[in-house]
Amino acid sequence: MNDCETQADWTLSDSGTFDRAVGATGKRVGSNCLKLTSTAATDNSQYVQTVVIDESVILPLGPNGHKQQDWTDTAYIGFWTHAEDSAEYGADGEMKWALVNDGTVSAKQDITGIVGTEHQWMQIDISGLPRDKVEAIRFYSNNPATAEDLYIDNIIRYKYELGGAPVFGCYYYITSGTTLTEAEGVKWTIDGLAAASATETVSDLGPAILGASTLLGTAARNKYGMIPGKFILMVKASGSTTAGEGLQSSAANTYKDADSGSMEHSPLKGLEAAGAASDWIFAIYDTAGQQI
Structure with missing residues (x-):
């Protein structure tokens, strides 16, 4: 949906109150993440928004003259959250999430308060929301404290979940810029599948089926390998x-x-x-x- 690599993808409702920046130190996937900051006290009306929600590109103009996308095949939105300080955005609802569907902002949903400084997966159930003409997604800040940061990374949408996170099963995306060869060994990395190590490691998975003699991973993370028998x-x-x-x-x-x-x-x-x-x-x- 959006890889959070580029801060320019996001616009601000109230610059100087609720701000965004590149957050390389808080990233989980890729090189950067989205850093959200309560520069001043916020009251749930300030937001950052992106319309770059189609594999990190802007939606094409539809037949109705609007840039919209049908998400009725999607039940969940998920992304990584992280705080450099365990006290920052530590209460449920200090950050909220919403989508914009056909010009209407959905009900805001709480983002769980950050525990410690570990990377946590945040899953939001959108199955009950109107989502046939999605135009944008937003993060709202509802934090009375100032100078607090929350890091967001690798926002995706999916249909099936297990225990609060997406199910990958035997499929996983290929690392951007990496070319894999059909039936040769691969290993798992957080950034995607890569060629297997010369010596055995804990992340080696075995041979992958690619559906082609070779397959190149993309920045959109939309090229996958299948590893038979793995889940x-x-x-x-x-x-x-x-x-x-x-x-x-x-x-x-x-x-x-x-x-x-x-x-x-x-x-x-x-x-x-x-x-x-x-x-x-x-x-x-x-x-x-x-x-x-």
């Missing part, structure tokens, strides 16, 4: 975890490193490490019990 998903950690180790269920729909001696009972394997509680990480179902 890629995102999970929320209950504490720090180790990349490559088995993960087992913890409290409140979260996961933790498997208990010592119980790797064979783990339902998942972490493709990356979690830094602390509330960190969202990528995992796979298939080789969970095999610690590498």
Whole structure:
């Protein structure tokens, strides 16, 4: 939808009160993210908006003379959130989200308060909203505090979710600028599939089906490889975890490193490490019990 790489994609309703900038230090995917700042106290009327919502490009002009897109195939919007300071935008609803459909702003939906400084996945259910003529998306600030920052990255829309995050399954997008070869080994990275390592790593996934002899990843992240037998998903950690180790269920729909001696009972394997509680990480179902 929007990769949050370019701050110029976003316009401001109240410059000097609620502002935006490039936030390289808060990024999760790519090189940059969107940094939102309550320069002054905000009251839920100040917003930043983008119409660049079609794979990070502006919508084409439709037959009705408007730049609109039908999102009735979409049930959820999701994106990464992050704070450099755990106290900033830490309460539910201090930041809100809305879409603009055929000139009408939807009901504003709360963004969950940021816990700690880990990257967290925020999912918003839009299945009940009018969304047949979407024109823009907005972030509203409802924060009485000043000089607080919230980082947003990699906004996507999707139909199916599992545990509060999108389901990737055996498909994952190819890293921008990377050319993969049909049936050759690939590895997972947060930026997309890449050629497998010369030596085995925890993120190696095996051969990929591309539907072509070679396939080049794009900045729009719309070129995918299929890894037979794998199931890629995102999970929320209950504490720090180790990349490559088995993960087992913890409290409140979260996961933790498997208990010592119980790797064979783990339902998942972490493709990356979690830094602390509330960190969202990528995992796979298939080789969970095999610690590498």
